[in-house]
Amino acid sequence: MTDHRGTFEHACLDEPRREHGYCTDDVARVLVVTTREPDPSGEVNRLAGVSLRFLNEAQSLGGACRNRMDSAGNWTDEPSLNDCWGRCLWGLGTAVACSDVVWVRKSALVQFERAAKVRSPWPRAMAYAALGAAEVLSAQPDHRAARKLITDYAVSLPTPNDSADWPWPEPRLTYANALLAEAIIAAGVALEAPNLWQRGLDLLGWLLDIETSGDHLSPTPVGGRGPGDVGPAFDQQPIEVSSLADACARAAAVDPAARWIDGVRAAASWFTGSNDSGEVMWNPETGGGFDGLHADGVNRNQGTESTLAVISTLQHAQRISLLQR
CATH class of the missing domain: 1.50.10.20 (Glycosyltransferase)
Known part of the structure; x- marks a missing residue:
């Protein structure tokens, strides 16, 4: 389901439907499962690297996130603070806390800090972002951006x-x-x-x-x-x-x-x-x-x-x- 750009969203039985392209929601999930896999193989680490590059391209400089890329590598939507933004932070935070590859941890932290500058009005997007912040804090308890994000989340709860x-x-x-x-x-x-x-x-x-x-x-x-x-x-x-x-x-x-x-x-x-x-x-x-x-x-x-x-x-x-x- 994955090529050099990212992971395809849909399948017909077990064959990827390439014409439907990729989405940040799923690529962030790939980063979660690959970086928390114990004793990952080289192939698992390769998938994590592909996912990390995809998420980097999905982010705008202001921290918002695009969700959809077509099979030719063109983004088809504008950056937003929807669930894809929160899932991006969740994936990045998990990589910071769990990856055994140094450059993955460092790159994920840079991307996390970029996305953590903004906040979403959507409860699930903020919940995913809070999970990412919690992962970062599990590895770096004094990380200011992660602590500010998760504090803002807690204050926003109804x-x-x-x-x-x-x-x-x-x-x-x-x-x-x-x-x-x-x-x-x-x-x-x-x-x-x-x-x-x-x-x-x-x-x-x-x-x-x-x-x-x-x-x-x-x-x-x-x-x-x-x-x-x-x-x-x-x-x-x-x-x-x-x-x-x-x-x-x-x-x-x-x-x-x-x-x-x-x-x-x-x-x-x-x-x-x-x-x-x-x-x-x-x-x-x-x-x-x-x-x-x-x-x-x-x-x-x-x-x-x-x-x-x-x-x-x-x-x-x-x-x-x-x-x-």
Whole structure:
């Protein structure tokens, strides 16, 4: 799925749809999974390098970020502060904290500092940016730009919702929902604010309950989920499951409760068939993740977002398995 420019966004089965080009959202995810891979091979490090160069080209000098490049290498949109900006910071921060390649860490930090000069009005974009800042601070606790960004994020959080039935900060669950809880946990840890990270843990616990049906995950579908909605509902996307795995893995590093490790395992099991349809959601032969779970079957196209969702979730599951040996 990757050439010398970046990673193609879409696939027809396991073949990249080159005519659809590349997007920063996915390339940032590639940087996350490649730089946090333990003992990476030369090929994994090469993918990280390609991703880092792509993100550098995506950024404007002012810090905003383009999202879409066509197959000829031409940007087709203007720099913005949408989710692509936040995901860019998330990828860069992860590279700073996790890469074992010196030039990747140094280049990622320069790019991070450029993007961290600005702020987004969009909650998920800021949540991704906060995760990136938390990663930088885990490696460089005195980094001023990262600390300012994550502090601004914490200050911008809405007042907690006191409703026992619907404590979520939005009227409906939409996409990458666990991200919001994870970012609050990360901010609380980085700022040494136990009340803040407990707030994130409480939100994540509620979400995990909502998105669990019996012995398996039943994630929020593309159409969202609101109070009173009855599941299961489809089209379910792998990104929802991997976001939950990310958040549970971070929660497990803060809180010893077994439910977070169980959450990571449930996310991994969702891909192997423990889901609302009993369908395997990845292709072990290609390593690709399937694009969606429907009531009547599986979308078997293996796009980058879905494939990275599998890889990311299995990374967490493997790490937890190794820690418990």
